[in-house]
Amino acid sequence: MGQYRERIVKTEFSLIFFLLMLSVLGCKGKPPEEVVKPPPVPEIEYLPVDYVFLLDNSGSIPRGEPRVFAREAIKAFVELSEINDKISLIAFDEDARLLVSRVIQSQSDKDFIKNAVEEGLRFDGQYTDISIAFLYLTENRQNFFRGTGYTPAVILISDGKLQPKPPRSVNNAYQQIINSLNNLSGIPFYTIGLGETAIYEDFLPNISGLVLLRDKIATPTSGHFYHIRSVDALIETYFNILHLTKGISEVKGKYMFWVDESTKRISALVLKKKPNRDICTTSDIVIKDPGKRKFAYPNIPANIRWVQGNYYDLITIDGPSLGKWQINLRNGRELEIFSILKRLINLRFKVEKSYWDNEKKIVLAWLYDERRKGLSDVPCEMTAKFDKKERFKESHHYISFKKAENDVYVAVLKSHNELKISPGDYVLQIMAKNEEKYFYRLTEPIEFN
Template sequence: MQRLLNCLFVVVFSLPLAVNAQQASPQNTPVLELPDTADIRIIVDISGSMKANDPDNLRQPAVRLLARMLPEGASAGVWTFGQYVNMLVPHAEVTDGWRDQAVERSAQINSVALRTNLGEALRVASDRYLAGSEDLSNTDFILLTDGKVDISDSTSANEAEREEILGPLLEQLRTRGATIHTVALSEEADLALLETLAAETGGSYSLASSAEALTRAFLRALNTAVPQQQIPIEGDGFTVDDGVEEFTALIFRADEEPAATRELGLVSPDGEEATAGSTPGNMRWARETEYDLITVTDPAAGKWQINGELGEGSRVTVVSDLRMVVSPVPPTFTADEPVAIRVAFFEGEEKIDNADFLGVIDVRLTLTSDDGRSGTKTLSGDTPPEDGVYTDDIARLPDEGEYELDIVADGQTFSRSLNAVTRFVVPEGEGSTGAAAPVEPEPEAAPEPEPEPKTEPDPEPDSEPAVPEQVDADSGPIDISQVEEPAGDPVTDKEESGGLPLWIMATAGGLGVLVIAGAVFLIARRKKSGADEEAPMDEEPPLVVPEEQGVGEPEAEEDIPVAEPEPETDKEPEPEAEPEEEVAEDDIPIADVTVEEPEPESDDALPEDDDDEFGLEDFDLSEFDDLPDTDDEKGLLDEEDEPGDRKK
């Protein structure tokens, strides 16, 4: 009866769940088009606390880097704030003149202000007169601070201002379409406020662990706000195609390399080497403590070589009519809100869908975790897409955390790349239980099998279920169980997330279930009257067996699979007590047998779990030593196998 009712409930409730799943599966596919002109507004904290958190005033070269990296034709401005707000560089179109002015005035960035009037800085930088309208849908703010809201000596006044920022001011900026990217230069800053400003407006948040990390944090915010075309660096060089009008090489200093004695050279395809002290007429070379920035106009096509150490984050951006456009990558994503990857190529203002052009392009997507693990997938198939758009979705990953995303397109005569950073977030309660469970049963299971069989035969069934628990626990630390559990129980996940719409949609079905259940109960009662004789007959065997043999039967039945597979134990040795004691004396070899049995089971499970993990959106970011075994099935490529296998 209970099984019948359970089946009925499952069928009735699974129908609305399936409908909801089908309705929720279609995603808002991003439309690929050329981005609008960017509007970047940089806000820099100059409060007195910066003397300790930025003693070398690395904010100056960081601001100069942003000014030099901003694309031509964009709008930009720079503000500094303490107790008051000052427009350091007027908001205007980015030109060579604007860049020169920003570089010159960056020397005025200091640490002399008394307060931290963060809210007023946002109000001034978002004033409607700057753009002539209330619309900020194409405006990105890059905010740097190392402190908390501090407008007076009154704690209540500071708290009221903080609530004003997170309340009406944030709602106003969000309504106007603004995006705020926040950078904290100290853990003493109001991290919760900065994270909220970024999360509520769709921006990125970074905590620079030191002043030296400030430049990279600024660059990450700029790259999120204005993704720029890049040429991939391969080894110690990069290839420039005929369509490149200008390229800018940003070469970070290696950590172990002294800035004062650094030597760096750039060799053109003709073999001529340029340095910071010797540059040709079409090259501009800016040297800072943390980086070198080299801009070349009308570069020669071919292989350019870099002589010197390349630090992490080095890149080459290009200006070209041939552009690779990628859909925006969100700062964070979950399994319910996956990352939709869309890639297309544009020549001028027109999207390219020519099959002959697209047929020679290899498009690869690579994900790299913060601990260095990576996985690569080919987006281009045997035939190019008819609409010219390469698509893929990243729904979930084995572990939550930050991932670097690289999209590289190789067209034989040209190459383009894009770099972005995103974070995979697992909702609370999904990944926390899986990690703690396997730790506890492991130490408990080891001492249990030794003392239990020596004392009495009763604890033997307790030791036997401990063996499968060890198998489950062994699969936990591989992080495969954490992935399989949500994937294997879609019904429970959807029921929890479904909530109110599930009960509303299942109300009518529930009434029907009650009617069916009542009918089933009436039929069952009628059958009981005629089946009263059969019920005791079914109950007698379990009653007679324990009365005659007591506890011996369940012990002997469970001893068969665990201790000895011999059928002789089922007949005579079970009622005898002496052979049971002999079995207890031989517990040591029997325990060894039971330990050996789960080992092949766990070994068999491992490759299955690996296959499942490899199948997560065709990415495996846990162990990559086995990647060649799964390349054919899941489309993953090892670093050694990345060159165009598709073309072959």
């Protein structure tokens, strides 16, 4: 997560001792229902984020609508950012230049950034010199990242094929990237690899764009790599990054929102158009509240903000009432929607990146209430979908958590037949649910081995 991504609330020394004891006990400890009575778990505090976009301005993105959509995707990210977040945009081709850097305090700041995207990002450069962007970021680090109290995050978008302007060599440019990463330690990089051809081509022996973006940049910095075949997937990818950097759990379904008493806001982006494909129009979109009332633009209540766009509409519902909210299309077709809920009770977890073969594989989960600055006592059922990575999507294997005395939930990972888990890559996704209170939380898939 990076040292700036989290500020840990102080806990007793007993937590460290307890976790060490779990590793030592391994499978020879007491049964799972008796082994773990953990002390309060430290909370990860999600702070305002300093986002820096490094944007490949070369001709990697096809002309026409794909380039328009790429700009619209960045604008969507800007719209969904929060007060006191900071957004900086650096475009690069043969050189690097700053398009904008601004702290968001109001809607006018978001509009200013979106205008900079529209005017400054043309995708018409002849070269792809990622190293120039890294050097620019390193030399101006203090101008982009505010330090303590803020989370840094770099979002790099490129096909990854390193092409500096001659006479600069590819090897020289590559070494510059590696050196810059050493000077940018503690900052997670979220890399987005575009395309299906250039990203696989080696520009140095055994070094392709895929290897550079995933293995040399994202993984070592505790970031994340996303490979998308076309710009159609950009908005969804940006949403995933927002979820990671803001610590927001997923919503229930694509169009239904369970609103509990801690929910402060629903933000939903409804896609109306993709390059070469129309999906819906604004008049097709309908909101249904828990009282079965339906709303459509422009006849909406005062607490709903509806921003129309060429490619998407952004719907924001402040202070939604308790119950199930829905957004649908009149024509009955399935809509394409990406949503973020601002809630004051959030699902947190502790899963090790690796477990030893003979180690008792213990997972902790808890609900943190920002209002109490402590663990929530909301009653819920805590379960997790768990299986090997290659069969996780089709799996129906679930494990249950047991609630300890201090509101921390504990589970021991088991295979289908409850025998020893074989070595390999696994995925876990944790869910907390209380239907009576319309309470639902779902983590992103968590990978470990």
